[in-house]
Amino acid sequence: MDLALQLLFTGIGIGAVYSLVALGFVLIFRATNVVNFAQGEFSMVAAYLMVVAVEAGLPYWAAFIVALLGMALLGAVFNLGVYYPLRHRSYLPVIIATIGASILLANSVLAIYGPQPQVLEGWFETPGIQVGPVYLDSQYLLIIGVTICLVIFNFWFFEKTLLGKKLQATSQDKEMASLLGISVSTMIMITFIYSAVLGGLAGILVAPVLFVSIQMGSTIALKAFAATIIGGFGDVAGAIIGGLALGVIETFGAAYVSVPYKDGFAFLVLIAFLIFRPQGIFGERVAEKA
């Protein structure tokens, strides 16, 4: 029982990271109708930026800001270089281009930094606290806390601010939005920047828990994608709950079934959902109209 509680805590912590990346997927999908396959690399690049900034002697908080600013820049460049030129083409070329971008990002970092995984220190001096039978690791607490704050911020931003409403309008009907005087290309640019920062935040938060490696991007992206399918594709709440669920499933799977195949559980859950409930827990968009 104690072990189960401990695993639940760890699972939610890891799941929160998947949720953040999944949220990035969903936001870009809703704004552009394509899945950004480089979303995971945003997390990886941010973690490396953080390592570089810390090694350069910046204080942790300053490194954090520098890394996030770098991610905002990367999101903008990504939009201009990969998505924007293809915006009038069908989804297949765009998918392939984002896959190309993901390969480019991962291997550029590999070429610059080499295959040796890097270590990033956690934010806090104290490693954690013991509450009853469960040891609460401070980094996991931070991840969960930040995720909760971001979910609240997201809700406020999209429902209560004018910019958030403009973004929603753009994602629902680009033509109508542009007729109402909303600059669609600006809204898409903001979406990419915001998603890159979200992905980057997830990468920086999870870095002290995992190693900072080239593979961390694709691993996280895969699970975040599985999370969006479990939750119901295109659904914000679904992405968050799907991410948490996947983190818990995976942690229990690793503890009770097999450690080397830990990364395979996401795939099994994904296939099971695709076969038995492809619309996910919260349903999916309707099919194309004739």
Added chain:
Amino acid sequence: MSAPSDNMPIPAPAIRSKPLVVRHLPYFIGAAILVVLAANMNFDGYVHNILLQATTFAIAVFGLSVVLGLCGQINLAQAAFFGLGAYAVGMGTTDLQLSFWLCLVGGCLISLLAGAFLGMSTLRLGGHYLAMVTISFQQIVTLVMINAIWLTRGPDGVPNIKRPDLFQSSQSYLAFCVAMLAIVGYLVWHLSDTKLGRAMRAVRDNELAAGVNGIDVFRTKIYAFALCALLGGLAGGLFAGGFAYVSPDQFSFAESIVFLTMSLLGGVASPIGSAIGTGLLILIPEWLRFLKSVPGLYLAIYGLFVILIIRFMPDGIWGFVADAFTRWRAKLPAPPVAGALHLKPAMTGGDIVLEVIGLSKHFGGLKAVDGVDIAVKRGGVHALIGPNGSGKTTTLNVLSGLYVATSGRIVLDGTDITHMPPHQRTASGLGRTFQNIRLFRSMTALENVEIGAERPGNTMVGKGDDALTERAMEALTFVGLGSRANELISSFSYGHQRLIEIARALASNPTLLLLDEPAAGLNSTEKLELHELLKRIAAQGLTILIIDHDMTLVSEAAQHITVLNFGRRIADGESMAVLRHPDVVSAYLGSE
């Protein structure tokens, strides 16, 4: 549009093309020369290895040209399927001491089954799912290769893989692989002109239209995906025999990306493009070996390549050549037309061709169609009209199976089709056109209409490709476009595209033809011509159910009218009486 003279039978011999084997003889002669060269030239080991790698990789990339090029579906796990085939031969010939041939076939089957399973779980959904699921599958296969040491020997790989006794020397084995490449290349090249190949291209161009033209979209995609996996497995098996050693890193996600890049660079649409892309991407890294000294650098360049190709050269290198070929083909004279189009609608049911009973379609709380009854009499033109938002197009979509009915029954010529998917309804005799034209854009007019003629259960078309072309030409000539049969869809005007869509439906010899706002967007001359065409169709006894806003067209063409408003039937009967019905007048003009 059509002049009456176009419909006169033109005396011409029926089409007889030379047998395929004769037409394609130059290909086989060329292939035989290559095989003989591979068997007799003395290459040094380095060149030999590069040739062997290029040959086996090209077979795997052919698979991508089927799934991505022909069918428009993505596969990011081709290296995993390649690896399944390679490990089947590797472990089979060493640990199990089985014959090479048995292992090669076994590997192909394993890949085929894995591909079919992945396809079945995912291909009903959008393309994003397929991309992610194939990546996941790729990761799983790599995980198993590395971690299941009892089975795969883990990261050390499998050495001392055997070759068949017949091809023990590396020279003869290379010749064998080149022969396999030539055979597979021929099959893939020829595939696009077969019934299955046309179905794949139709699915790639427009899934909805493919479905209502009698193509089982889901099954077609699974075939394409499984075939791609099979070719991956075959290529992997040959690769393992050739290099006698396999290890997990040869079949990683990075290799899947290499395969994808090869396919994109050469041009996804053709096996020739695949061969060019494979050759270039195997040679270029050999020339630029220094890039490999920095880990990651050459893959980073591949990633950049992918982005640049997609943006600036979406059809690949071969695309330029294929473009020229398409322009040349458009100038070819259309095939001769043997006779006039005959429509012989099936007559198995009674006097009523289509009976709709209590049909409803609800979207959440919205009752778009609510308990509608329609009875379409055989051999007439029946119109379904109503103001905007009255549920006309929804009704048509439920009839053709694009939407599932919430309740009610649909009986076509005595057969209950309520629960059939679109392609089975088409097989049962339903033909339709779309309000927003849905043609297969990368194909010629003739190919579009051929797909219609290929409807399962079409009794008006004989066996073989020639009969199919003949039927399609008759249908195109019937609508007045026979002379432009070889032109691409994009070169036709909007009105003509409408006619091609009607020809596509007519070629299938339907029992009932559904026309969704055929007059929308046509000018007044074109409308008159459309009216003439409808008369000529009706004269052959084909029943038409038409939706339109054009009251002149509807009142002149239709004998019987059903009127919908807010999803309910408000009037039904003989045309003139219905149009004077007070409820109909108030629905259109408003009441005082």
